[in-house]
Amino acid sequence: MTTAPARPDAPPTGTSGPYVGAPVDRVDGVVKTTGAARFAAEHPYPGLAHAALVHATIPRGRVTWIDSAAALAVDGVLAVITHENAPAMRPVKTQSVLDLSTLVPGSTVNHLASDEVHWDGQPVAVVVAESRQIALHAASLVRATYRELPSTVDFATEKRNALPQKKSVVDPGRAAKGDAEAALSTAAVAVDHLYTTPVHHHNALELHTTTAVWDGDRLTVHEPTQGIDWTRKHLAHRFGVPVENVRVIAPFVGGAFGGKWHVWAGTLLTVLAARVVGRPVRLVLTREGVYRTVGGRSPSEQRVALGADADGTLTALIHTSVTQVGRVGGGPEPATGLSRYAYAAENVLVEQKQIALDLVPNTYMRAPGEAIGSFALESAIDELAHELGVDPIELRMRNEPERDPIDGRRFSHRKLREVYALGAERFGWAGRSLRPRSTRDGRWLVGTGVATAFHPANLFPANVTVRISADGGVLVRCGLHEMGMGAATAQAQIAADALGVPIESVRVEHGDSTLPAAPAASGSTQTASIASSLLAACEKLKRSALALARGSADSPLRGAKPAEVQARDGGLHAARGGETYAAILARAGRSSLDAAVGAERGFAAVAGQVRFMSKFLLDRRRWVRAASGAQFCEVRVDAHTGEVRVTRWVGAFDVGTVINAKTVASQLRGGIVMGIGMALSEATVVDPRTGRIVNPGLAEYHVPVHADVPPIEIHCLGDPDPTMPAGVLGAGEVGITGVAAAIANAVHHATGRRVRDLPVTLDDLL
Amino acid sequence: MRPFGYVSAPDVATAVRVVSTEPNAKFLGGGTNLVDLMREGVERPDTLVDVTGLPLTAIEELPGGGVRIGALVRNARLAADPLIRSRYPVLSRALLSGASAQLRNVATVGGNLVQRTRCPYFYDHASACNKREPGAGCDAIGGVNRNHAVLGASEHCIATHPSDMAVALAALDAVVELESVRGTRRVPLLDLHRLPGETPHVETVLTADELITAVELPHLPVAAASHYRKVRDRASYAFALVSVAAALHVREGVVTDVRLALGGVAAKPWRAHQAERVLLGAEATEEVFLRAADAELAAATGLPDNTFKIELARRTIVATLQELLTDGSAA
Ligand SMILES: Cc1cc2nc3c(=O)[nH]c(=O)nc-3n(C[C@H](O)[C@H](O)[C@H](O)COP(=O)(O)OP(=O)(O)OC[C@H]3O[C@@H](n4cnc5c(N)ncnc54)[C@H](O)[C@@H]3O)c2cc1C
């Protein structure tokens, strides 16, 4: 692992030990492969009842009549809860940056509080029964009639009515430099096209599942969530109980990808149902239920226009987008975000518009904004390269910015030249013909394509405690989210190196709201955010240990200064020798030493929040921080049928420090696989007449299968970002960005056909 | 799922008797289609008669050189059978291109033949579907219909039959044996499925109490050079957009024997008789193959989402015949 020169305000990188960077096996590997790990639907409770949802079948209107009689007549049914008999929940709070938990409601609808229907699929009843089978059967017997009201559901026809997106702290929605339209009209060479992407769904293997248990006014919820702390606060608010009374437990989440960031109807209604029947209640949504009640990625129409001099120097870059939100929730999809930083164009205009529809609100999905934005931008760059007759990597390098092209901020770690060089070498890019349709292998037209991957790096405040015990064991406690990415493993590695102990002696407790609060797992921020606090806590712990030792006449660390002390071999060492933590604790007669970073509540917590927000804003003014990469692929297109198969992949990335070579590669690879789906097969189809999702299941929503995925080679620079904790830029999302463009570019190279509407399917190529 | 009764049939006589006497009873094969449809509330039987214990699991060579396949042979086993692989490779390939390994291990020949369409509106009780509810209308027409039929559809239904195996059997002149309390009868596979017309809910000529007991393949030397080409967006685990089952024999550049059937284009496995007529006795050239494809597809009509299938079928027919011609197996 290489280490970059430290800058004055650089936080400790903590990357000197044996574990950080190594392909350490997951600490949760054994419990998961042996089935011992308990997921949210696997916790037994005496008297557990099961729920099922009944979904509205109109896009907008009112329930005029709902008949529960047939359902109630089924043996084993405990309750049918509808708007006619549901106890009230408190309405959602207005969103505020001072209380980030106000951002988590998936929609503003107060479920079952009225007869109103806001989207096709919205729950209109919950059936509770002795078994899931009975509940599902009874739910199918609930009959509802509706008075339909006018609705707008079709993105394709409504997009022309889109309005500029409202500005927010995180996403201004618009940025401009110079006069891009004017520059475009006078450019020597220009491309100007529309690109579209459909709705996508996350399709985590684990369905959305809630187990809710009331004990008086205390509530325990097992919930696969990406945001334990905010879910807890939100539930406390909706059900009118103190936050302290709510416990949210999620040690393992079976995949999320953004789909488990918000609190959706199913969670709330399970808690409500448990209150109604006075028993623990579990709801495992059907796969169809997930599609109907949990949002997906917004569809988009994007315009990218590029103007350049004859030598390929960009004079104009325009990237505008239209995306959708639900009329009752959802948020902006920052599709143009990456175009602010991508190229050193003289004139830039990026602008996002949106349209509100009567559909389930949209939500985050892996690399919101960049995943689809990179498809449009990186396809357009390829189109321009083709127009100019220039190698597409060469065109990118000619326009590689030194600073933020719009406002001149510095890049903390801009390594696109390096990742392109690395990727091109590993892929064997040199000597590639610029001419489309130049390679044929039997029935296959062969092409190669490339695109830039880019994902911003951010940080959120995290609370962590670390304890070292007399037996030398280390316990890290943090309510972090283990969704399969290896989050706990990464923190165990960091703690082991920071304290100089074997990783086997580190235990990480996670996934429980009784632990110190972690930020939501989103935006690829979890590893860096927690590492920041964990490194600080380990530092505190070492100082306390040293304080115990240095005052003691018998300690080899007597009089040692923190700066001369090294943590290794299970203890602290200075010039005159050292000793283990166990020895230090034993001498001092202590059973353990503790260190904590971050306050859970009270004034200190608020102050921490304010401190964080100001640092967040300051950092944003100073740095552009991002993970990036270069995606290279080879595709084969059947000359007769137009079938597209991806046959080779090389991804070269800058994710800052690689904490764990194995799990980082898996994250990046997983992102690429998801990107292949986005490029070639994934689309949630909404019936334009009714707003009803037509393919709510894995039989008709086609994620890639093994046969669609080629061997994927991953390379990382492994060079720490000097401005990020532990040098980490985040690896969870950057992998999916650029993938669809690389494939569309390769398809163009293979066939001469440019497809600008995802997914690229064979009918586009006949 | 609605509650239902379950009977495991010990022999064919019991199976057909129970289904003919119990109201609203159905045969249960591997259950990979029927159970899914019951979960969705599309199929609502009161009794399931499990036929997987019946002794209809043999694959036997017939005296004349044909092969008899028991209706309860699992798809995976049929695909791997040496006799099938050498004499009717098209059937083996069709089976292997279908579903997933797990499903093929369970799915039976009988169940595969009468599996129901994958039209999404058929599965969705909130949509109008003439097949599910005669007279209700068809939401696929004017809706989402990329996977729907371009041949033999009607204004009442444009669904396709999803089976790959059946397309190969259609090319191979297979005969289906049926058993009921009224006795045994034999139906050519090509007559088993019906086009939708005004009654899309009536999908086959089977009566509700008839059990498929076997499928017989005739002695068919041309089938030794046969191929199944399935075209789809995803490389595996997806239904055909278009598929072609073809067997070809060419002597001195002239087509001396040919079998051709299409999948993914109609409510039944579509035997391409028109194309065969053009091909037989004609020169085995790309131009003739194209002419044959065009003859077959002259009657095809598409909707906005699925018109591409016509061109796709045309190209796939030609490519499949070309492949048989150039890999030497057709000679
Ligand atoms: C996700 C998925 C993907 C699939 N992909 C493909 C594909 O790509 N290609 C393809 O061809 N198929 C595909 N299939 C369908 C699969 O091939 C069928 O489900 C299977 O062949 C049905 O056989 P079964 O024995 O399970 O039938 P069952 O589900 O048991 O029965 C189906 C129907 O046949 C009736 N039946 C069963 N046996 C008899 C009998 N002996 N006589 C009379 N009636 C009988 C039943 O009453 C029922 O109506 C897929 C299925 C799934 C779930």
Ligand code: SF4
């Ligand atoms: S195409 Fe046939 S199966 Fe599909 S909705 Fe129309 S009638 Fe029903």
